[in-house]
Amino acid sequence: MSFKIIVCAKQVPDTNEIKIDPVTKTLVREGVPSILNHDDANALEEALKVKDRYPDTHITVVTMGPPQAKDMLIECLAMGADDAVLASDRALGGSDTWATSNALAAAVRKIGSYDLIFAGRQAIDGDTAQVGPQMAEKLGIPQVTYVTEFSMDDDRKTITVKRKLEDGYELIRIKTPCMLTAIKELNAPRYMSVGGIYDAVRKDIPTWGAVDLGVDPEKEVGLEPSPTNVFRSFTPAPKGKGVMIEGDTEKELADKLLIGLKSKHVI
Amino acid sequence: MAITVIRDKCIGCKLCVKACPFEAIDMDGKIAVINEKCTSCKVCLSKCPVEAIEQDEKGEAEIADLSAYRHVWVFAEQRRGKIMNVALELIGEGRRLAREIGDDTKVYAVLIGDKVRDLSGECFEYGADGAYVIEHGLLGNYTTDGYTKVFTDTIDVYKPEIVLFGATHIGRDLAPRVAARLNTGLTADCTRLDVKVSSYIDYAQKNTTLDTSDLDPASDDKGLKQTRPAFGGNLMATIVCPRTRPQMATVRPGVMARREREPGVTGEIVTVNPVLDAGDIRIEVLDVVKSAKEIVSLTDAEIICSGGRGLGDASGFELIGKFADKVGGVVGSSRAAVDSGWIDQSHQVGQTGTTVKPKIYFACGISGAIQHLAGMQTSDIIVAINKDADAPIFEVADYGIVGDLYKVIPQIIEEWDKAEDLYEETLDRSAE
Numbered sequence: 290m291s292f293k294i295i296v297c298a299k300q301v302p303d304t305n306e307i308k309i310d311p312v313t314k315t316l317v318r319e320g321v322p323s324i325l326n327h328d329d330a331n332a333l334e335e336a337l338k339v340k341d342r343y344p345d346t347h348i349t350v351v352t353m354g355p356p357q358a359k360d361m362l363i364e365c366l367a368m369g370a371d372d373a374v375l376a377s378d379r380a381l382g383g384s385d386t387w388a389t390s391n392a393l394a395a396a397v398r399k400i401g402s403y404d405l406i407f408a409g410r411q412a413i414d415g416d417t418a419q420v421g422p423q424m425a426e427k428l429g430i431p432q433v434t435y436v437t438e439f440s441m442d443d444d445r446k447t448i449t450v451k452r453k454l455e456d457g458y459e460l461i462r463i464k465t466p467c468m469l470t471a472i473k474e475l476n477a478p479r480y481m482s483v484g485g486i487y488d489a490v491r492k493d494i495p496t497w498g499a500v501d502l503g504v505d506p507e508k509e510v511g512l513e514p515s516p517t518n519v520f521r522s523f524t525p526a527p528k529g530k531g532v533m534i535e536g537d538t539e540k541e542l543a544d545k546l547l548i549g550l551k552s553k554h555v556i
Numbered sequence: 557m558a559i560t561v562i563r564d565k566c567i568g569c570k571l572c573v574k575a576c577p578f579e580a581i582d583m584d585g586k587i588a589v590i591n592e593k594c595t596s597c598k599v600c601l602s603k604c605p606v607e608a609i610e611q612d613e614k615g616e617a618e619i620a621d622l623s624a625y626r627h628v629w630v631f632a633e634q635r636r637g638k639i640m641n642v643a644l645e646l647i648g649e650g651r652r653l654a655r656e657i658g659d660d661t662k663v664y665a666v667l668i669g670d671k672v673r674d675l676s677g678e679c680f681e682y683g684a685d686g687a688y689v690i691e692h693g694l695l696g697n698y699t700t701d702g703y704t705k706v707f708t709d710t711i712d713v714y715k716p717e718i719v720l721f722g723a724t725h726i727g728r729d730l731a732p733r734v735a736a737r738l739n740t741g742l743t744a745d746c747t748r749l750d751v752k753v754s755s756y757i758d759y760a761q762k763n764t765t766l767d768t769s770d771l772d773p774a775s776d777d778k779g780l781k782q783t784r785p786a787f788g789g790n791l792m793a794t795i796v797c798p799r800t801r802p803q804m805a806t807v808r809p810g811v812m813a814r815r816e817r818e819p820g821v822t823g824e825i826v827t828v829n830p831v832l833d834a835g836d837i838r839i840e841v842l843d844v845v846k847s848a849k850e851i852v853s854l855t856d857a858e859i860i861c862s863g864g865r866g867l868g869d870a871s872g873f874e875l876i877g878k879f880a881d882k883v884g885g886v887v888g889s890s891r892a893a894v895d896s897g898w899i900d901q902s903h904q905v906g907q908t909g910t911t912v913k914p915k916i917y918f919a920c921g922i923s924g925a926i927q928h929l930a931g932m933q934t935s936d937i938i939v940a941i942n943k944d945a946d947a948p949i950f951e952v953a954d955y956g957i958v959g960d961l962y963k964v965i966p967q968i969i970e971e972w973d974k975a976e977d978l979y980e981e982t983l984d985r986s987a988e
Contacts, residue, residue: 304787304907304927355593382580382592383558386732387741413908414787417744419732422700426736431838432700434729449842454725456635457847459697462840473901512558512596516741520781520796522577522597523766525930531938531954542957543967544978546939549955551979555915555937556883 291345292445294336295397296370297408297421298329298352300361304413325361328409330478332471335439336407337369337479343445347371351396353381353389359494366489367481374400378498383512386415390423391509395502397428404445404465410435410472418470425468432468433461437475558612559596561588565608575603577791597793602767622717625801628654629716631707632665632679632687633726635698636846639675641855642722642809644682649749649812650720651683656751657717657778664688664826666710666719668703670696676825683815686824688714692832697841698726704733706830711738714826716802718780720749723806735804741797742804747811747911748783756781756794764792779803785907785930808911810855811934854903854910859885859918862905862932863893866921866942866961870898875965876920882969888912888932890922906931920961924949941965 302321325333333350340346350365352358353376362373376396384392397406406425411418418434425432437458438451445465452459453472463469481489504510512518532549536542550556561572561581568586580593581600588608600609628650633640643665650663665679665687676687690706707730711719719734721727723745735742750756754773760766780803783794797803854860861880863872873887880887888905889898905912907927917935922928924940924947932938933952940953941961950956957964971978 302787304790355591377592379592382594383596385741386744387736387739390736415744416786416907417732418728419735419742419744422729422732423736426704426733432729432733433839434700435725452725454635454844457845459841460843460845462842464838467838512594516739516800517743517795517797519595519597520794521760521766522599522786522791522793523760523764524790525764525785525792525933531950531952531956533950533956533958539959539963539967540971542959542964543971546955546957546968547971547975548979548982550916550937550939551975553937556975 291347292339292343292405293403294339294346294348295400295403295406296329296333296336296348296350296365297393297406297424298333298350298361298365299326299409299412299414300324300352300354300358301326301412301414323357323361325364326409326412327473328411328471330409331473331475332407332409332469333365333368333370334476334478335436335471336405338439338476339405339441340369349374349400351376351393351400353377353384353392353396356496359496362494363486363489363492364481366492366494367485368479369482369485373492373494375494375496376498376502377496380499380506380511383515384510385515385517386417386419386423387517388510388515390420390427392499392502392504393420394424394427395504395509396497397424399497399502405448406430406466406468408468408470410470421468421470428468430466430468431463432470433463434470436469436471439469439475559590559594559598559600560610560612561590562608562610563587565606567606567608569605571603571605572600572609575599577787597791622801625715625717627661627716628657628663628718629666629688629711629720629802630663630684631719631721631727631730632667632675632684633722633724634667634669634672634675635726637669637672637675639678640722640724640809641814642724642727642807644678645809645812645814646720646722646807647679647682647684648815649807650718651685651815653718653749653751653780654685656755661717662686664716666690666707668695668706673825677822680821680823681817681819683818684823686826688826688828690828690830692830694832694834694837695830697844698730699837699839699841700729700733701837701839702832703730704737705836706828706832707734708737709830710828711802719802719804721804721806723808727806731804731806738800738802740800740802740804741795742806743782743784743795743797744806746782746784746805746807749805749807750781750783751778753777753781759783780805790926810911810913854886854888854905854912857886857912858915859883860888860905860912860914860916860932860935861885861918861920862888862890862922863899863920864890864922864928865892865896866923866944867893867898868921870896872921872962873899875962879918879920879965879969882972883916883918885914885916885918888917890925890928892923892925919949919953920965922949923947924952
């Protein structure tokens with residue numbers, strides 16, 4: 290009776306590396322690496338820790354994205370996941386979080402039985418933190434978000450977690466099956482192992498389209514049925530250039546700054 | 557609403573490929589093709605020199621009757637009987653939106669808990685026209701299951717047009733669950749909301765690069781326009797929810813203005829008797845612990861002294877701490893400093909941290925990654941101190957100092973109390 294964990298992950302651009310072209314005011318994408326979303330790496334790490342303790346644990350990583358998201362899945366396999374699945378189809382493109390959660394919930398159902406779903410709290414490109422809870426709702430399972438500590442009883446049915454709040458934390462007991470979303474404080478993700486990489490690139494990663502998932506592009510996934518649409522999008526206006534303070538000594542710089550602040554009545 | 561390329565018109569210039577923020581346009585030989593990464597953000601439409609990209613506007617006509625949904629609701633999140641600041645901010649904002657919809661449109665606070673009726677008075681004083689009070693013995697602690705059930709059931713009965721939540725750890729746990737159960741749209745972490753097209757145009761013209769010439773200020777479109785940073789703050793997106801109700805959003809704490817409190821103002825109370833039993837709640841809250849460590853209240857701070865990678869190592873935050881003590885400020889940081897393990901994540905300012913708008917923001921050794929700027933660029937005054945004269949932080953700074961922060965900051969600390977005298981001297985000199 291093995292313990293089955295599904296980890297939800299996303300391949301994202303490293304938003305720390307993105308810059309705006311000062312002339313054209315558009316995003317400079319060249320050289321921006323695609324990475325495994327940080328919180329998702331924490332989710333996978335916690336699943337791997339369960340597997341360290343109970344070797345009969347089986348971990349499947351699932352993602353939705355373009356074909357190149359396979360690279361990220363290979364990384365997850367190299368870290369120690371057993372299987373990976375890619376949900377990818379033009380018909381899934383343009384999905385908002387509601388539609389994305391329909392597709393991912395369908396992928397989870399197709400994977401079959403599970404005890405635990407671990408996801409990252411949010412992805413750094415969208416920052417919505419909505420897909421995890423929306424999946425849990427569609428799968429009819431309870432959830433705990435912002436998990437910073439995880440422990441499981443030996444019956445492998447009762448889980449105790451710490452849920453971070455802005456002003457403290459909650460200690461929560463929950464039964465499997467359930468959805469947990471991880472944040473950075475939960476753990477430090479491990480690196481890929483050489484043997485893991487060797488095995489990972491040889492593993493078959495199935496790609497499931499809308500037909501395989503059994504989701505209806507007219508009603509459930511993709512741009513058309515998504516309840517939210519982009520009305521407009523734009524780059525934020527740069528603020529007008531301020532004053533560069535010049536001076537020969539640090540004292541002169543400090544004095545000029547303080548005079549400036551005083552003149553604006555902010556100090 | 558799909559974006560497509562008209563193959564006959566495309567000249568293969570690749571301008572759209574360069575402009576697309578989502579790498580959603582590929583070249584099929586000499587013709588651009590939209591791939592599955594497209595989010596319909598429409599950036600490419602205006603970049604095409606030959607109008608070869610179009611948006612299929614299908615769907616606009618099939619809008620169901622949404623007029624049964626009325627009024628604006630605000631989730632009046634409370635913890636231990638105290639209403640969260642962001643809820644009071646949203647009551648003010650909700651009132652503004654309600655009045656934009658129509659004079660008879662109201663803003664209601666939604667209070668959920670065990671004994672929360674008395675909190676309605678505070679909601680009225682901050683601008684709520686009414687309050688839904690949902691009390692039950694099982695709602696003493698927040699649980700996703702309990703709150704989702706009673707909130708969703710109440711929405712089903714009373715049908716609000718708009719529901720706003722603070723983007724707190726609880727709001728962001730509850731809102732997606734409620735939206736999914738109602739099969740309606742939800743927009744996360746909004747920083748601006750508009751109802752009237754004319755207000756949206758006004759906002760866009762003052763604060764953004766958006767070309768508003770195709771928007772009609774007299775339009776009778778009163779859908780909620782929800783603006784949020786996306787892509788780590790590199791892009792702003794305005795999201796609409798045209799075909800389903802209610803329109804739901806979570807809103808960042810600290811970005812909306814609270815109304816001035818009007819003591820003694822009262823409003824209508826609607827008592828909801830929720831149907832809830834213990835079996836509905838599938839988790840057990842063993843304990844709720846308030847952190848012993850003092851909360852870093854970045855959102856309320858008037859002055860923030862932030863440190864970044866330029867500090868060099870963790871000890872740099874000792875200087876930043878002294879600086880903050882001197883000026884009566886709070887210590888902030890960039891994501892880079894948090895990622896380096898120099899300071900706790902609770903100090904992080906930026907897209908993935910806290911959004912702040914203090915009177916003065918001192919950015920010390922912070923280069924100004926877009927994701928950081930997204931969280932602080934609406935500060936009244938930004939002071940940047942950095943060795944690198946080309947650092948992007950200087951683009952948004954009101955005052956920039958190129959220099960060694962370890963030499964400049966101690967001087968500012970030393971001179972701080974003399975600011976008044978220094979200023980008087982300059983006034984005297986200019987008068988002479």
